[in-house]
Amino acid sequence: MLLKDKICVITGAASSHSIGRATAILLAENGAKIAVLDVHGGVVDAAAALAEQYPASGCMALQCDITSQEECEAARDAVIARFGRVDALIHSAGIMKPAKYNEISPAEYELVMGVNLRGTFNIVTAFATTMAAQKSGSIVNVASVAAQRGGGLFGGAHYAASKGGVLSLTRTLARELGSANVRVNAICPSLIATDFVSEAMSADRLDELSTAIPLGRPGRPEEVAGACMFLASDLSTYMTGATLDVNGGIHIH
Ligand SMILES: NC(=O)c1ccc[n+]([C@@H]2O[C@H](COP(=O)([O-])OP(=O)(O)OC[C@H]3O[C@@H](n4cnc5c(N)ncnc54)[C@H](O)[C@@H]3O)[C@@H](O)[C@H]2O)c1
Structure with a gap:
């Protein structure tokens, strides 16, 4: 077993369709x-179900709002x-708001930046x-293809900018923490079939976008979980400051 008795924290795991939940299951x-950590009270039931x-996972619930340093x-x-x-920390919690640049209110900007970057x-x-x-230790931040290609799929400029900040933060911390043997890497998923996506777009729009994906379909949360497990595990001990694309080929660079 790849992670036998390793202590792993997964954020953003309250929803049963989330990347965080799929990762918690795979790691267990x-x-x-x-x-499992989430701001949503459903994290308590999620942890009970996983336990x-x-x-053997001894799964515990952490109800926590990551915008609060004290709560973290x-x-x-x-x-x-x-x-x-x-x-290992697999940090997947985040929010997404679709909006054109001139429709983003100051409050919404602060909200997206506050959760995703701060x-x-x-x-x-x-x-x-x-x-x-x-x-x-190993830290894995779930960023987004929006950070790499400048939005364009879903999420507004604030979302893309917040995830760009996550990539910069990941690389800087990788540099600073390397001497302490702590690795920090990022994952950039693209369209993954979670509540996050189904709440933001219709099934028709999802089908339309799928035609632009070389693999021809949205990803599954478990497919991001696999990359998270790789970076959390000793299979990747010489990787830090890296960004792994899990995007079906929609952004090749
Ligand atoms: N689904 C996709 O297509 C996709 C694509 C690219 C990137 N991502 C990123 O993947 C991550 C997970 O996405 P998902 O699709 O599983 O979304 P999701 O909405 O299913 O899960 C996100 C979780 O984060 C939690 N959360 C929100 N604000 C929080 C806060 N302040 N404190 C603690 N928890 C908080 C939510 O309660 C939710 O359970 C996000 O960071 C998202 O930006 C998703």
Whole structure:
């Protein structure tokens, strides 16, 4: 088992169709002890279901709003109190708002930046501090193809900019944390069939977009989870500051 007894925290796992949930399942199947984190109260039921299905995972729930640095640090402390250490953070929580540049209100801009960029900084630095002290750890940030190609699929300029910030943050932290043996990498998914996408576009629009994807279909959450597991695991011990595309070929560069 690739992650036997590794302590892994997965954010954004409340919804049963999310990338976070698919990752939590895959990691639990591969022997990890897991904690699932989300602002949504449904994370408690999600953790209970995972703990029941995968008793060895000891799955714990962390209800946490990542826009709060205090809540992120409290979540980290709860993980350490329960498991004693942390080996991987897969950070998938995020929000997406479609809007043209001239329709984005200041409040909406702050909201998207607050969750996607400030929130990433808060949760990653909370766990990075502990990993640096341990002299080991792997952090995986789920960014977006929007960061690479300048939006254009869904999500407005604020969304694309926030995810561009996540890529820059990932690379900077990879540089700063390398000497502490903490790896920081990013994943850029494209169209993945989750609630995130079904709430943002019609099935017809999804079909239309699929014709532009070389693999001819949207991705599945499990297909992003596989990349997350690879970067969390010892299969990728010489990778840091990297960006993995999980996009069906829609952006090849
Ligand atoms: N689905 C896609 O097509 C796609 C494409 C590119 C990138 N992404 C990225 O993948 C990640 C996961 O997307 P998904 O499709 O699984 O979405 P999702 O909406 O199913 O899951 C996101 C989760 O983040 C949680 N969340 C939102 N704000 C939070 C906060 N302040 N604190 C803690 N948790 C919070 C939500 O409650 C939700 O459970 C996101 O970061 C998204 O930007 C998704």
